[in-house]
Amino acid sequence: MPWLRVAIILTCLFLSSANAAEFSITPVKDNIFKFSNGTHHAVFVVTDEGIALTDPLSTEGAKWLKQALNERFDKPVRYVIYSHNHPDHVYGGEIFAEPGVTFVAHAWARDDLLATKADTQIPDLVFNDEMQLFLGDTQIVLRYHGPNNGKGSISINFPSQRVVHVVDWIVLGRMPYKNLPGYDIRGMINSTRDVLAMDFDLLVGGHGDIGDKNDVRFYLRYLEQLYAAVLDGMREGKNLKTLQQDIRLDAFRSLKMYEAWLPLNVEGVYNDLIDQSYLHLRPEVPVSER
Ligand SMILES: [Zn+2]
Known part of the structure; x- marks a missing residue:
């Protein structure tokens, strides 16, 4: 039945191209590469002494990456190094868990993964403010910037290559995620200002595009203006629906998902101002409803 053979070959071709599209490795700069699993990204650095990688992204992704690293770099x-505690970034760690491999995270990321019985490798080396790792000729600086998203979310900096990796709380070329679930908007602003004070040429996001300092400044301006617009509107007594109708930040309409996610971003800041700052309990702020 030749048609069956053709159908099977076509199916295999389709499946292999689907996998190739889902997982990929792209050079970033010098010995630093980006690993992508769909719209999620991590980075790794290849040195004479071995490889340091950030998030495994998923069990399937980690299996693919492990084989690709063996084939390409040996x-x-x-x-x-875990960027933070969320499963869509740190699941799949067990695939790399072997003697001689150290799992690193912020203390609060480890604490959360342990306490919530996460089904991934639990980190065995933690830090609070800053940690420096040296592998071969490469220095890696891990830094905590305060709360911004999830637990123990850090920046991962490669000073000699002038490349920094940040996941979730800085996204370039795209709007911040939907209604900002688990985000601390003031924390995002403060942490992003902190990162801008660092020395780097390229920022590789866990989502979105790779960009430079100007792209990060553009993103920070968006966060600041979004925050100010929602706060000012709430202090004038506008409810969420009115804010969602009124707020336009068209200087940022080049960001992907601008139209679809702007009302959701407004909702995220609105809820954050109630949850974190208790604006609804201020006598001078007439917040009528959530
Ligand atoms: Zn994410």
Whole structure:
């Protein structure tokens, strides 16, 4: 039945191209590469002493990456650095869990993964403010900037390559995620200002595009203007629906998902101002409804 053989071949071609599209490795700069699993990204650095990688992204992604690293670089993985505690970034760690591999995270990311019985490798090396790792000729600086998204979310900086990696709380070329679930808007602003004070040429996001300092400044301006617009509107007594209708930040309409997610971003800041700052309990702020 030749038609069956053709159908099987076509199916295999389709499946392999689907996988190839889902997982990929792209050079970033010098010995730093980006690993993508769909719209999620991580980075890794290849040195004479081995490989340090950030989030495994998923069990399937980690399996694909492990094989690709073996085939392309033939160096052992020595460090796996978790960006924060969320499963869509740190699941799949167990695929790299072998003797000689150290799992690193902020103390609060480890604490959360442990306490919530996360089904991934639990980190064995933690820090609070800053940690420096050295692998081969490469220095990696991990830094905590305060709360911004999830637990123990950090920046991962490669000073000699002038590349920094941040996941979720800085996204370039795209709007912040929907109604900002689990985000701390003031924390995002403060942490992004902190990152802008660092020395780097390229920022690789866990989502969105790779960009430079100007792209990060553009993103920060968006956050600041969004926050100010929602806060001012609430202090004038506008409810959420009115704010969603009124607020336009058209200087930022080049960001992907601008039309669809702007009302959701407004809702996220509105809820954050109630949850974190208790604006609804201020006698001078007539917040009528959530
Ligand atoms: Zn994410």
